[in-house]
Each structure stands twice: as structure tokens, then as C-alpha cells.
Amino acid sequence: MSHITIDAAGVHYTPLNKQIRQAVRDGVSEITLQNIMGQRFIADGLTGKVKIVIHGVPGGDLGMFMKGPTIEVLGNADHAPGNTMDEGTIIIHGASGDATGHSMRGGKIFVRDDIGYRGGIHMKQFQGKRPVLVIGGTAKAFLGEYMAGGLVIMFRMQDEASYAEMGLASGIHGGEIFIRGTVEDWTLGIGSTATTATKEEIEKIQPYINEFSEYYGIDSQKLLNSSYTRITPVSNRPFAGKYTWE
Amino acid sequence: MERPCDYRSHPVWTTPIKENIFKQAESGKILFGGMGNAAQYPILFDHLVLDACQVTNPSIDPLREPMELRTYIGKKPKQLEFTQGANNDTSLVTKLTPNLQLETPIMIGHMSYGAISLNAHKAMAKAVSEVGTFMGTGEGGLHEALYPYQNNMIVQVASGRFGEDVNYLERGAAIEIKIGQGAKPGIGGHLPGEKVCFDVSCTRMIPEGSDAISPAPHHDIYSIEDLKQLVLSLKEATEWKKPVFVKIAAVHNVAAIAAGIARSGADAVVIDGFRGGTGASPLVFRDHVGIPIEAAVAAVDTKLRKQGIRNEVSIIASGGIRQSADIAKTICLGADAVYIGTAALIAMGCRVCGTCYRGLCTWGIATQRPDLVARLNPDEAAANVKNLLDAWTLELAELMGAAGINSIESLRGNRDRLRGYMLDQTLLDVLDVKSIGA
Numbered sequence: 182m183s184h185i186t187i188d189a190a191g192v193h194y195t196p197l198n199k200q201i202r203q204a205v206r207d208g209v210s211e212i213t214l215q216n217i218m219g220q221r222f223i224a225d226g227l228t229g230k231v232k233i234v235i236h237g238v239p240g241g242d243l244g245m246f247m248k249g250p251t252i253e254v255l256g257n258a259d260h261a262p263g264n265t266m267d268e269g270t271i272i273i274h275g276a277s278g279d280a281t282g283h284s285m286r287g288g289k290i291f292v293r294d295d296i297g298y299r300g301g302i303h304m305k306q307f308q309g310k311r312p313v314l315v316i317g318g319t320a321k322a323f324l325g326e327y328m329a330g331g332l333v334i335m336f337r338m339q340d341e342a343s344y345a346e347m348g349l350a351s352g353i354h355g356g357e358i359f360i361r362g363t364v365e366d367w368t369l370g371i372g373s374t375a376t377t378a379t380k381e382e383i384e385k386i387q388p389y390i391n392e393f394s395e396y397y398g399i400d401s402q403k404l405l406n407s408s409y410t411r412i413t414p415v416s417n418r419p420f421a422g423k424y425t426w427e
Numbered sequence: 428m429e430r431p432c433d434y435r436s437h438p439v440w441t442t443p444i445k446e447n448i449f450k451q452a453e454s455g456k457i458l459f460g461g462m463g464n465a466a467q468y469p470i471l472f473d474h475l476v477l478d479a480c481q482v483t484n485p486s487i488d489p490l491r492e493p494m495e496l497r498t499y500i501g502k503k504p505k506q507l508e509f510t511q512g513a514n515n516d517t518s519l520v521t522k523l524t525p526n527l528q529l530e531t532p533i534m535i536g537h538m539s540y541g542a543i544s545l546n547a548h549k550a551m552a553k554a555v556s557e558v559g560t561f562m563g564t565g566e567g568g569l570h571e572a573l574y575p576y577q578n579n580m581i582v583q584v585a586s587g588r589f590g591e592d593v594n595y596l597e598r599g600a601a602i603e604i605k606i607g608q609g610a611k612p613g614i615g616g617h618l619p620g621e622k623v624c625f626d627v628s629c630t631r632m633i634p635e636g637s638d639a640i641s642p643a644p645h646h647d648i649y650s651i652e653d654l655k656q657l658v659l660s661l662k663e664a665t666e667w668k669k670p671v672f673v674k675i676a677a678v679h680n681v682a683a684i685a686a687g688i689a690r691s692g693a694d695a696v697v698i699d700g701f702r703g704g705t706g707a708s709p710l711v712f713r714d715h716v717g718i719p720i721e722a723a724v725a726a727v728d729t730k731l732r733k734q735g736i737r738n739e740v741s742i743i744a745s746g747g748i749r750q751s752a753d754i755a756k757t758i759c760l761g762a763d764a765v766y767i768g769t770a771a772l773i774a775m776g777c778r779v780c781g782t783c784y785r786g787l788c789t790w791g792i793a794t795q796r797p798d799l800v801a802r803l804n805p806d807e808a809a810a811n812v813k814n815l816l817d818a819w820t821l822e823l824a825e826l827m828g829a830a831g832i833n834s835i836e837s838l839r840g841n842r843d844r845l846r847g848y849m850l851d852q853t854l855l856d857v858l859d860v861k862s863i864g865a
Contacts, residue, residue: 198663221656226593226664241656242647246593246664261647264660267592280647284588286632302646303588307632327642329633354638417637418620425450426784427460427710 183209190216194240198225205229205250219259224250241278244271247288260297263290266312272396276318285312285331289389293397294318299326304356306330315393323348325412326370330355334386336393336404337361344368350412354419358412359386361404369412372419378409447710458711461783461793463610463704463747463769466714470702471721471850472753476863478844480831487828494824495834498764500601501526501670501694503738524694525670527581527601529764530559531820532835533754535812536699536745536766537583537603537674539565541618541627541639542706542783543772544800545572547792550808551771552576557809558816561600563766566641567618568630569595581672584661586615587641589631593664601694602661603672604654606645609703609720609746611712612676615643619707622786624795651687658692670694677701677723677746678716682730688740689731695741697766698723702747704769706793707784720746721760725858728761728840751822760858761840774815775808 187200197220204212210231217223217237224233226246235254243262244252251270254262260278263271263285271290279297282290287310295318302323304312312331319337326348337344337360344364351370359378369375387405394401429436436442447458480486487494501524508520535551542565549572555562556579563581564573568590573580582599584591596602607613618627618639628635648654658671673688674697675681681698688696700720705713724744731737744757745766754765773779776790783793791803823835832838845860855862 195663195667202666222660222663225660226596226666228593242660245660246591246596248593264647265588265591283647284591286588286592299646303586303642305588305633307628307634310632326646327640329637329640352640352642354640355634417634420617420638420640421619423457424459424709425454425456427447427450427458427781 184211184213185209186213186215188215189220189237190218192220194220194222198222198227201227201231201233205231217256221259224252244269257294258292263288263312263314266290268310274397279321281316282312282314282333285314286310287312289313289315289392291315291393291396292317296320299323301325301328301331301333301358303327303329304331304333306356313389315389317393317397317399319344320346322346323351323370325350325353325356325358325373327352328354328356328358328414332356332386332389333358334389334393335360338399344410349373350414352419353412353414354417355414359383359409360412361407361409363408364410364412372415373412374415375410375412378411382411383409457709459707459784460710460713460781461705461707461785462779462781464702464714465781468719470747471719471854471858472747472749472756474848474850475721475756475858475860476846476848477752477755477759477826477830478846479829484831486831487833489821489824489828492828492833494827495836496531496820496823496827498529498532498835499526500529500672500741500743500764502740505738525668526694527561527670528559529561531816531823532758532762532764533816533819534560534581534743534764534766535562535771536697536703536768537563537565537581537605538704538706538768538772539567539583539618540570540630541565541567541622541795543793544788544791544795544803545570545626546800546803546805547772547775547808548573549805550775550803551812552580553805553809554771554812554816555579557813558820560816563603564599566590566605566616567627567639568632569598570626570630574598584657585641586643586645587639589633589639589641592632596661596665596669599669601670601672602665603674603697604645604657604661604693605674606648606654607674607676607678607699608705608708609676609699609701609717610705611708612678612701612717613643614709614712615641616705616707617641619784619786622795627795651691654688654693655691662692672697672743674699676703676716677718677720679718681718681723682726685727685740685742686730686734686736689734689736690739693740695743695763696727697743697745698727699766700744700746703745704772705783720744720748720757722854722857724757724762725760725842729859732840751819751826754819755823755826755838756845758835758838759841759845761842763839770815771812774811775803 221240257275276294350373566585585605701717744762788794
């Protein structure tokens with residue numbers, strides 16, 4: 182178990198990632214990044230079991246294509262953290278931008294506060310790999326659009342009114358979304374359907390509720406005792422009926 | 428041939444037009460079809476003729492003289508800097524970016540595993556490896572059976588992000604971001620659930636029987652700046668060891684878009700003309716959206732040269748390349764290399780029936796049904812594809828020799844070696860070629 186600190190003040194992302202990769206090759210198990218200020222692509226394509234703690238605000242595509250590491254951001258994150266990520270965990274102690282978890286194929290992302298538009302868009306799953314996006318706050322429009330698999334859980338901790346953002350899960354053809362409380366009917370995008378989550382269904386997301394609460398030091402009871410709306414696809418072939426052949 | 432009991436033929440209300448109306452009146456749905464553009468547009472290649480030497484500037488005999496067809500795809504430095512050492516040794520100071528080395532300017536374009544069979548992929552992969560050129564994976568991941576050929580594979584990153592992980596990116600010789608396709612510009616694609624069998628589902632990393640939907644846009648690209656971000660993210664993920672291409676459909680303002688791509692950090696721009704093939708596309712797009720590759724390549728090459736950034740990207744042209752003459756003409760119009768698609772399938776037996784979407788390809792090409800796939804012998808098909816690539820390469824060398832050119836570099840963008848045959852002045856201006864006789 183070894184730990185290093187890298188001062189990223191004024192360091193471009195390529196030399197920064199080079200240092201991170203080298204540290205991982207050297208067997209470092211924890212890396213602290215100080216003075217991060219908008220560097221993109223941190224841990225892009227990084228493979229390994231390392232833990233990275235980020236002080237500051239990372240730029241777009243944090244942990245893109247990442248396979249294995251755990252990243253903890255002590256601040257907000259820009260757009261598309263976890264873009265096409267494969268394995269590992271990203272924990273954001275703040276908010277994140279648009280397309281959070283875009284095309285995630287595996288691993289977990291936890292965001293304490295709000296996320297932008299198109300969160301969890303085109304997440305997918307395959308056999309043992311099932312990506313999970315957990316949002317403490319709320320999400321802008323088109324949450325879970327084109328979802329092909331995976332799990333999105335949204336707590337809307339600061340909000341008790343019905344969720345009211347357009348295009349929710351439009352084009353969804355796999356996976357499921359849990360939203361604490363209710364959602365306005367009109368928010369549901371094409372191809373999606375909503376039901377009140379059953380006790381058994383909520384039990385299945387309980388481990389993620391506990392994990393979320395642990396990361397952010399929150400009492401999980403309120404979340405465990407809440408009611409949830411579960412959004413799922415009407416079909417895994419949403420466009421099958423749209424075409425006829427020449 | 429019209430038979431006595433046939434309905435009267437009509438020049439406007441042709442049989443295909445009527446049949447399409449019948450189908451849509453019955454179904455109320457969007458019409459889909461396979462293969463490329465089937466509408467009767469004039470083919471510009473057939474209105475362009477190549478040059479040959481007579482008396483002055485004698486032709487070169489490729490049997491006797493070496494003909495340089497080797498092509499490098501990727502960024503070229505604007506200028507080179509050297510240092511001179513003590514013993515008059517010179518060494519290069521300029522840092523070169525990774526390029527792909529092709530032994531012939533002909534590659535095979537992206538047709539995904541899923542759209543076509545594994546045997547078809549194996550055959551083409553073997554052929555390009557033997558010839559010393561490259562093929563695209565399409566957006567379907569890279570099957571393990573193709574790992575032995577990975578040094579000759581270009582892996583594709585498209586909007587569905589299927590089968591894409593670090594392993595996939597690292598195995599490819601280059602990475603291609605697919606923005607658009609000539610057969611369906613502006614829209615996404617989807618592989619019908621029927622074609623997502625167990626093996627296809629493993630390679631794409633999606634559940635079996637589920638539609639594989641590629642959305643119209645990449646959801647992290649809404650501008651040239653965003654595209655730049657994706658280009659850079661792929662380079663960063665693979666530690667700047669691989670060229671990154673960007674493929675677009677040839678549309679009206681293709682030249683301006685390509686100029687943006689040249690500034691995005693990409694190493695090559697792939698332009699797919701409106702005759703590009705497809706496994707399935709809405710007819711209304713396949714036959715009516717986009718422009719031909721001939722005009723698109725000329726416009727892009729001209730624009731990049733005018734802006735002084737032609738060295739920033741290579742130009743790869745595709746969409747309706749039928750014969751070696753089309754390749755020579757495309758290179759004269761400004762392309763560095765071409766992708767062929769349908770031609771490679773025809774070399775393996777395809778009869779262009781245009782029903783690839785049915786998954787019942789008799790030739791074992793556009794199908795996943797094991798009994799049909801087994802009909803395609805990958806070794807025999809590889810030999811046929813290799814023969815085609817070899818034959819066209821020989822013909823290119825002959826054409827170059829006849830034109831007194833011994834290097835493909837001297838053919839590229841050499842519009843003076845083309846003449847337009849019955850093209851109007853506007854088109855001649857776009858192509859920047861003179862009329863026959865001029």
C-alpha cells in the first residue's frame with residue numbers, strides 16, 4: 182500500500198495522465214491529485230485497482246474508458262464523467278455536468294448533488310456487467326435516454342414535488358430507472374413506462390442506497406423508507422414496428 | 428420486357444414506385460432497403476477520363492520501373508527540421524505523428540460483425556493482412572477470431588459505443604469515429620434484434636435479441652469543439668500511439684465540415700459518398716440525401732489546400748468505388764486512399780440483391796444463420812478478396828505508368844490528369860478539371 186501526491190497546478194492533462202499511469206505501473210495504490218482545475222480526461226483508459234482522490238474540479242470525460250480504478254472527487258465534475266467507462270467507481274462530492282455516465286458499460290458513479298442533461302444516456306449492460314448511476318440531487322431533461330441496460334437511481338433529496346423534466350428515458354430499450362417519489366406522466370419519453378416500485382424492487386436497490394449514504398455520511402433511513410417510481414422499457418425492440426421493407 | 432398481360436409501363440409511375448406506394452399504403456411505415464443508392468443519378472466517374480503520355484514526357488513501364496503505391500495515412504508535418512552533427516550526420520528534430528502504412532491505396536471500409544458474418548470478416552481480414560492494407564471493424568466490436576489480424580484492423584467508435592473498451596481501442600491499428608454514413612446521412616442505425624445472436628451479443632456487449640441502436644448523434648458531440656474532445660480522449664486513452672480518423676457522410680457543406688475536422692486533431696477524414704452501401708437504410712435517405720463522392724472529395728481537397736491545412740489530415744474516400752479507374756480518378760481529385768465495401772462483398776460472392784436486412788444472405792455474407800454462414804469458406808473468400816486488391820493495384824500501377832507517373836504522391840490531387848466528358852461548367856469548376864479537348 183503506497184500513496185503519492187501529485188500537484189497538478191498548471192499541468193496539462195497528458196503529462197498528468199502519464200504520471201498517473203507510471204504510478205499505477207509502479208504499484209502505487211492511492212494517488213492524491215492536488216490543485217486540479219479543469220483538466221480533462223483524468224484517468225482516461227486507465228486500468229488497475231488504484232484509488233485516486235481529486236482535490237478541485239476535474240474537466241470533461243473524467244474516467245472515460247476507465248477499467249478498475251476508484252476516483253473520489255472532492256468538488257464538482259464537468260460533463261460526461263464515466264463516459265463509456267468499463268469498471269470501477271466514481272464518487273463525486275458535488276454536482277456533475279451533462280451526459281454523466283454516457284454509454285457506461287460497467288462500474289458505478291455516485292453524484293451527491295445534481296447532474297445535467299442526458300444523464301445515463303445509452304448506458305448498456307452485458308452478462309455480469311451492469312453499470313449503476315446514483316444521483317443524490319436531481320437531473321435535467323433526457324435522463325436515461327436510449328438506455329440499453331444498467332441502473333439509474335435518483336433520490337432528489339432536496340425535492341418532494343413530482344419529477345418534471347421532459348424526455349425521461351425516451352427510446353429506452355433495456356435497464357431500469359428508480360426515482361424517489363413520483364414523476365409527472367408527461368415526462369415519460371417514447372418507449373418508457375412507469376410503475377410504483379414494489380417492496381421487492383426497492384430491496385434490490387438497497388445496497389446502492391446504503392453505499393450512497395455511506396459515501397456522503399447521510400442517514401439512509403429516509404431513502405430506505407421512501408416510495409420510488411420505477412421506469413422500464415416497454416420493449417427491447419422499440420423501433421421494430423416503425424419500418425417496412427423495400 | 429413487357430408481356431401482353433402486364434400492366435402498361437409508365438416512365439413516371441414505374442413498377443418500383445408503384446410497389447413502394449402499395450407497401451406504404453398497406454403499412455403506414457418507413458420503407459427500408461439494403462445496399463447503396465439505387466436511384467438513377469448519372470455517375471460522375473463515368474464523365475471523367477484519365478490521361479496518358481504520348482511522345483513527350485514518356486510513359487513508364489511498370490514491368491521495368493518501380494512504381495510507388497505505398498501510402499501513408501495520417502498527419503504530415505508542415506516542414507521538417509534537422510540538426511547536423513559533428514560527422515555531418517543529420518538527424519530529424521520534427522516529431523512525427525503515427526501514420527498507417529498502406530502498400531496500396533485501397534482499404535476495406537467499415538461493415539460491422541452483425542451486419543455481415545464472421546466468415547466474411549475473417550476473409551477480408553486475412554486478405555488485407557496479406558496485401559498490407561487495412562479494413563474497418565464497423566461498429567460491432569472486434570471478435571476474438573480477428574485478433575490475429577488486429578494490426579490491420581481499424582476499430583470504429585460510433586454513437587452506440589458497442590463493444591468498446593480499452594482492450595478494443597488498444598488492439599486496433601487506428602481508431603475511426605463514425606459521425607455519418609453515405610447511405611444514411613444524418614440518422615443513426617440499428618441492428619435488428621433478429622441479427623443479435625449469442626456471438627454478436629458478446630462482441631457488441633449487449634443482451635441477445637435486443638435491438639442494437641446507434642443514435643443519430645454522438646451524445647457527447649454537439650460541435651466541432653466536442654468532436655475535438657472525443658478525438659483527444661481516444662488519443663489520450665491509447666497514449667497517443669494511434670491515428671484517429673473521423674468519418675462523415677458527403678453532404679452539401681462537406682468541405683467546411685472537413686476543414687473543422689482537420690482542426691480537431693484528427694489524422695484523417697473519411698468521406699462517404701451518397702452511393703455508399705449499407706445493410707439497411709430508409710430508402711428516402713439512401714436514394715435522396717447526400718452528394719456523390721467525386722464532388723465531395725474535390726471540394727474537400729480544394730478547401731483544405733486553400734486553407735493551408737491539407738497536411739493536417741489524409742482524405743479517405745468511399746461510396747460507390749467500383750473499379751480501379753474509379754480509384755485513380757478519386758486520387759486525382761484529391762483523395763489519399765479509398766475504402767471499398769460492396770466490391771469486396773461481390774468478390775466473396777455477393778450478387779447485390781439488396782436484401783441484406785433479411786438476414787438470409789444465400790452467400791453467407793449478410794447473415795448470422797449458422798447454416799448460411801457455413802456456405803462462405805473464409806480461406807477461399809480471402810483469396811478472392813486478395814486477388815481483387817492485387818488486380819486493382821496492378822491496374823493502378825499501369826495507369827500511373829501510362830501517365831508518366833511513378834509515385835502515387837504525384838497522382839494525388841493531380842486534376843490536370845483528368846478531363847470532364849460532357850460535364851457542365853459549374854461541375855467542372857467544382858471538380859477543378861478541364862473539359863475534354865481543353
